[in-house]
Amino acid sequence: MAWLLLGAAIVSEVLATSALKLSDGLSHIGWTIVVVAGYVASLLLLAWALKLQMPVGIAYAVWAGIGTAAIAVIGTLFLHEGMNLTKAAGIVLIICGVVVLNLAGAH
Numbered sequence: 001m002a003w004l005l006l007g008a009a010i011v012s013e014v015l016a017t018s019a020l021k022l023s024d025g026l027s028h029i030g031w032t033i034v035v036v037a038g039y040v041a042s043l044l045l046l047a048w049a050l051k052l053q054m055p056v057g058i059a060y061a062v063w064a065g066i067g068t069a070a071i072a073v074i075g076t077l078f079l080h081e082g083m084n085l086t087k088a089a090g091i092v093l094i095i096c097g098v099v100v101l102n103l104a105g106a107h
Contacts, residue, residue, distance in 0.1 A: 001052055002049045002050075002052035002053070002054040002059075003049075003054075005045050005046075005048045005049040005052070006045070006046065006049040006054065006059055006062060006063060008041075008045045009041075009042045009043075009044075009045035009046040009049065009063055010042075010062070010063055010066050010067050010070070012038045012039075012041040012042035012045060013038065013039065013042035013063065013067045014067055014070045014071060014074065015034065015038045016034065016035050016036075016037070016038025016039045016041075016042060017038075017067070017071050018071070018074055018078075018079070019031045019032075019034035019035045019038060020035045021075075021079055023035055042063075046059060046060075046063055057101065058101060058102060061097070061098055061101045061102075062098050062101075062102070065094045065095065065097060065098040066094075066095075066098060068094055069091045069094045069095055072087060072090070072091050073091065
């Protein structure tokens with residue numbers, strides 16, 4: 001259950017961050033509402049995952065890492081941001097870091 005909550009927290013955070021770009025500096029009220037609701041939901045879901053005894057280091061690494069990688073991909077695919085070899089390598093390193101932390105926590 002903790003992993004499902006963490007997954008939902010990541011989705012909420014990614015939606016909020018995508019809406020942050022679309023809010024144009026929080027000047028569009030509709031997108032601003034999505035930003036605030038998404039971040040509040042994300043933090044609540046993350047807190048609930050932690051309450052179910054998920055280790056904070058693992059939870060935060062997965063939440064931040066997967067969220068960062070997802071935003072980089074969304075930025076490239078939907079927000080007309082560039083992708084280059086360095087950016088792609090960074091995404092791969094983030095994902096590798098999350099995997100290593102999870103493997104280290106599974107001993």
